[in-house]
Amino acid sequence: MGCRQLAFLAGLALSIAVSRSASLVSTAPAVTLCAAAALMVIAYRSARAFAVHLALALACGAFAGAWIARLGPPAVRGVESRAPRVHGAADLFDALDALDADPRSLEGRVISVSGTWTPSHDGWPPTISRRIMTCCAADAVDVGFDVDPRAGVRVTSGAWVRVTGRVGVTLRDGDVRYGLVDAIVAAVR
């Protein structure tokens, strides 16, 4: 990795920061922007004679960053039905926290939560989930409920929905999972 690679990386980070792609990194865009600017200055100071090459590398990095940011948030793969204690305020997290503290407090009761909809895939039921990201997309974890809809659902994958249903408990592969049974799924606009 040389100065041109540093410039490429600066362009990549710059582009991701400018696009405000919150699905990729949790760092504030201003911080990433400052780091990218510092990287560019360091690369330029180290290789002043190759300014054209650096500019080209920066542009290539910016293009790559824009392309990656345009891909959108990574799809939900596996949804965990229990939330870690550190998360933002949200109805879905509150419900999972209550279940974690005392499962009988909500079991059998009808609740309503909002989150991202994922249709059934690979033998897994449909889910409603929210993403917790501490540092970057690689360590993001999706937590939420399995959903057993009352009727057919016409919502696209990744859409923001509100699901109202009765809390049920199932055992899958030795793991206790919470679900919303007999649920009504409504897209939130």
Added chain:
Amino acid sequence: MTPGLLPFRESHPSLRLSRAGAAAAVCILSTTCPADGARISEAVQDCVSIVVAALPYVVAGTLAASSLRRFLSSECAHPKSLAVLVALCNPGCDCALNGYADALARATAPVAGFVLTFAAIASPLALAMTCAVFGVRVAVMRAAGAALSAGLTAFALRFVSIGGSARGSDCSRESHAPATVASQLTSALSGILISAILAAGAKALVPASFFTHVPYGGAAAMALIFSPCSSADPLMAAALLRDPHSQMAFMLCAQGAGLRQLMLLARTFGPARAIAAAACSGIACALIIAVS
């Protein structure tokens, strides 16, 4: 020198070997991975997100290391102590250590090994996150694991020689030390890039549900490959793993012996000492789990 190539020093042999290993792993993954465009683009996003998220910390660590080396006299005994103190109190993510490791160049290998291991596992931010997710007891166990792991690493580094030589107390970095801020940055970011490629590739191939009831040995192995950020590992452990021992193994091994840490140690001390340090972290992890 070929025109257009920048006058950087040659990278450490272990780094070149790791690059070759990462390239081979990517080739194997790309040939064995099912043709799933979405999964490949997720892997690319994961890899880029790791590097971009680490970037501010690596830049900050490198600039801090550079400032320390520039402004403090080499004859004075304080720079070494100050470098150690700053590393131990590192307020940000452990990624900063990748840039900061150069500031420990004047310290002996056992001291540098202790600091790099302890600061990676038990940085203030990591302990705060662990405390918030699991409570005080687990945070204390994490700090104890970090101290044990760092102590064993320091002890081992006294006796493991560099590349067959008998240098028992100097960091191998001194002979391969990058001269400029730019070369320090490239060296640090190369290590992160390699571990990011491997972590993203592994994540793309292994379903998250696979780890739900994995024993602590499996959790440790998972942590070695994924090597998540020290501020993220408590959340990942809480969400992905059920067994408390597995959760502890995940947190300790991710930072003590994870790919990212291994790359840092290999760059700083050479591959033999990096492997010895990783083994020490594994032993410390097993001991902590045994007493917890």
